[in-house]
Amino acid sequence: MGVNIRFLGGAGTVTGSKYLVEHEGQRLLVDCGLFQGYKQLRLRNRDPLPVVPAQIGAVVLTHAHIDHSGYLPLLVREGFKGKAWCTPGTRDLCRILLPDSGHLQEEEAAYANRKGFSKHQPALPLYNEDDARESLKHLHAVPPHEVFEPLRGWRVRLSGAGHILGAASVLIEVGGKRLLFSGDLGRPDDALMPAPDAPPEADVVVCESTYGDRSHPQEDLLAELGPALARLAARGGTAVVPVFAVGRAQSLLHAIAQLKARGELPKALPVYLDSPMAVHTTELYEHHLGEHRLSAAQCRDMERAAHLVTSVEQSKAIAMQRGPKLILAASGMATGGRVLHHLSQHLGDHRNMVVLTGYQAPGTRGARLAQGTETLRIFGQDWPVRAEVVQLASASAHADAGQLMAWLRQLPRAPHRVFVTHGDMEAADALRLRIEHELGWRALVPEHNSTWMA
The missing domain is CATH 3.60.15.10 (Ribonuclease Z/Hydroxyacylglutathione hydrolase-like)
Known part of the structure; x- marks a missing residue:
């Protein structure tokens, strides 16, 4: 047989x-x-x-x-x-x-x-x-x-x-x-x-x-992400970044830490990682040193790059924060999770931005945003899309x-x-x-x- x-x-x-x-x-x-x-x-x-x-x-x-x-x-x-x-x-x-x-x-x-x-x-x-x-x-x-x-x-x-x-x-x-x-x-x-x-x-x-x-583009993630976030900070908007809690969230945090260290982003620009799963995953990298490219110090820098949000109350409070900010939240294709609440709150303002950080499977909300949809259905309601949508080609x-x-x-x-x-x-x-x-x-x-x- x-x-x-x-x-x-x-x-x-x-x-x-x-x-x-x-x-x-x-x-x-x-x-x-x-x-x-x-x-x-x-x-x-x-x-x-x-x-x-x-x-x-x-x-x-x-x-x-x-x-x-x-x-x-x-x-x-x-x-x-x-x-x-x-x-x-x-x-x-x-x-x-x-x-x-x-x-x-x-x-x-x-x-x-x-x-x-x-x-x-x-x-x-x-x-x-x-x-x-x-x-x-x-x-x-x-x-x-x-x-x-x-x-x-x-x-x-x-x-x-x-x-x-x-x-x-x-x-x-x-x-x-x-x-x-x-x-x-x-x-x-x-x-x-x-x-x-x-x-x-x-x-x-x-x-x-x-x-x-x-093929992936020649430019790296820093070269692609930096100008988009600088543009957002200058106009005082909020960037909602749907991220995969494992891998993509950590790549983005590492990149943001580097951009701030290089002076390409304001050091005071608030960054929130609003995903208990991503928070715990980020902490896990220090326990698996040698299985990735980061040193222990770089792992700690990555953790300090964002305010780590775990409770629902903290998540809701982010919406009340005035001024420019970045919100990283799962899921990466906007199929579920806390990112849906942030999208419903921020899609309608032209000062805001949605940053798509990798492959968006057909049929997902992320794919519809990448294709330029004018409305996005979330929780049974259609929300107008006026925010700038940026799809990163180098984050995969x-x-x-x-x-x-x-x-x-x-x-x-x-x-x-x-x-x-x-x-x-x-x-x-x-x-x-x-x-x-x-x-x-x-x-x-x-x-x-x-x-x-x-």
């Missing part, structure tokens, strides 16, 4: 990553992510998996972002009994992200019920904070480069992927095959994270393609098309096949074409729920 890969998410879209590997009746799930973005994708989160969770023997997480880990509480609630293997960094981040995800879903369902704008009566969360905390018991950390056996006869090794704290690529050896899952690959020139490790030899490669059809933590190709070229030999995943169709197909034309390898973009022999 051969080795099969079933694409239960991350196929033809940049979200919901789930890859089911099957061999001789054993099943292992690489990544366990939530779908985000378009409603028809989000609805998949409520569809039962085509495999019974209790029949999945183990999970291996590439990293902690919710589109890679956020389905785990539901998987556990529905009967998964095994371990979810990951790096120590991913374990520590999941301890922050997953309970927060459950809490946010409870809050949004309660708000929808109070305001009556949900089509469901009553609106129910996908899972709650208790479900998320229960799923944390299944996390099992293993150091990078250490071989382990999540299932009998299956050998797995994690290697550094850059991108965010704890992110890894996954090599699985089973049934005489070597399967390599890239996870989300970081940039070699990232300000916070080291370059991804060179990939090991593999028969099959599953490679992400978030930026598979484009993902490798671009050329960097993805450079990573693939480091493979010791040509794989039998490359599956191009975790990208919009246009990006995924552009990378597929480059792999075929430049490397001469067989490559394809798998369809959702398709099964392929490795």
Whole structure:
């Protein structure tokens, strides 16, 4: 019996990553992510998996972002009994992200019920904070480069992927095959994270393609962010910055600290980090020295770059502050969280600014802002968009098309096949074409729920 890969998410879209590997009746799930973005994708989160969770023997997480880990509480609630293997960094981040995800879903369902704008009566969360905390018991950390056996006869090794704290690529050896899952690959020139490790030899490669059809600009984040924020400060406005609590928030804080130190931003310009999850994540960097590029002193500078906001009362008080200010709040694509309240309060004033800090998945509020929408629907109400919208091209933590190709070229030999995943169709197909034309390898973009022999 051969080795099969079933694409239960991350196929033809940049979200919901789930890859089911099957061999001789054993099943292992690489990544366990939530779908985000378009409603028809989000609805998949409520569809039962085509495999019974209790029949999945183990999970291996590439990293902690919710589109890679956020389905785990539901998987556990529905009967998964095994371990979810990951790096120590991913374990520590999941301890922050997953309970927060459950809490946010409870809050949004309660708000929808109070305001009556949900089509469901009553609106129910996908899972709650208790479900998320229960799923944390299944996390099992293993150091990078250490071989382990999540299932009998299956050998797995994690290697550094850059991108965010704890992110890894996954090599699985089973049934005489070597399967390599890239996870989300970081940039070699990232300000916070080291370059991804060179990939090991593999028969099959599953490679992400978030930026598979484009290149990052030559200018760095400081050169792009500095003038925009200086312009905002001069006119006395408020910048609302939707950030991913893991990775992007810390990159922005590091950049703001540098801009203030260089005199390109007023030292007195108030900066608020309004995300308990991002606050806890920022503090985590000091506990993982050596896994990122920052020194202990730089970690402390990053923490001091903003007023750290944790309570709802503090969050509400920010709106009362007069004068220019920056508000960094999750989520990064404005799909939920406290950033929605700040957007509803500040979108209508032309002095204000919305700074989009990376990839915005189609169907998200962030994508609609990037496309120039004149109104934005938040909490069942349409808010006029008069604020300046700035999309940073240099803030991404993902490798671009050329960097993805450079990573693939480091493979010791040509794989039998490359599956191009975790990208919009246009990006995924552009990378597929480059792999075929430049490397001469067989490559394809798998369809959702398709099964392929490795």
